[in-house]
Amino acid sequence: MNRVATESSYTITLENLNTEKEGINYVLSHDTRLYNISKESRKFLLELLEIPNSYRRSFDLIMLPNHNHNTPLTQIKSKEDVVLVELKTTKKKLIDNPKGFFFGATENEFKLARAFGDKYLFCFVCLHPEARSFSYLTLSELEDIIKTKRTQFQINLKN
Numbered sequence: 001m002n003r004v005a006t007e008s009s010y011t012i013t014l015e016n017l018n019t020e021k022e023g024i025n026y027v028l029s030h031d032t033r034l035y036n037i038s039k040e041s042r043k044f045l046l047e048l049l050e051i052p053n054s055y056r057r058s059f060d061l062i063m064l065p066n067h068n069h070n071t072p073l074t075q076i077k078s079k080e081d082v083v084l085v086e087l088k089t090t091k092k093k094l095i096d097n098p099k100g101f102f103f104g105a106t107e108n109e110f111k112l113a114r115a116f117g118d119k120y121l122f123c124f125v126c127l128h129p130e131a132r133s134f135s136y137l138t139l140s141e142l143e144d145i146i147k148t149k150r151t152q153f154q155i156n157l158k159n
Contacts, residue, residue: 023089023125024060027134032068034061034085041073049079051112058108059084063121084116085136089125097133098124098145104152113139 028034037045046056063083064071076082088103101124113120121136137145 019089019091019127020060020087022127023087023134026127026132027061027087027123027125028069030134031063032070033063033065035064035069035073036061037073044073045076045082048076049082055108055112058086058106058112059120060087061085061123079119082119084112084120085123086113086120087123087125089127091127093128093131094126094133095131097126097131097135098137101126110139 024036028036035041042056045051045062046053063085064076064081065083066081067075086105086109088098088101088105090101090103092100092102094100103124105122113122118138121138122142123134123136125134126132
């Protein structure tokens with residue numbers, strides 16, 4: 001039983017990672033202000049923005065509103081140059097994205113969004129073939145349209 005559950009969880013995780021990659025590729029091809037940063041660039045960015053390392057996975061992409069993806073990241077001089085972008089991706093058919101979106105978010109994502117205000121965006125990506133789209137929301141815009149929100153704990157047990 002445990003092995004079956006583990007294999008199923010693994011399959012779901014792989015599917016989710018593939019969907020996320022597909023979402024990243026979709027928005028990168030449609031918004032030239034977005035960057036998918038390397039591990040080294042992320043480290044530089046965390047230092048520049050004075051973000052603790054524990055938040056390194058609390059955003060997926062960065063946006064440079066006054067540049068395009070050909071601009072070298074070394075041109076980033078201050079917090080004001082950067083918008084952090086967290087992707088939420090679905091294959092569900094959403095005609096009016098993000099209406100009807102169901103997603104998970106971490107406490108760190110919400111903390112970082114509060115700290116950065118308009119410099120942190122949630123990007124909702126719909127990959128359904130009949131409704132491909134994406135939309136950006138700030139935390140305050142997101143909070144205005146949240147229907148329900150619940151806390152869920154993810155727990156790892158000792159070996």
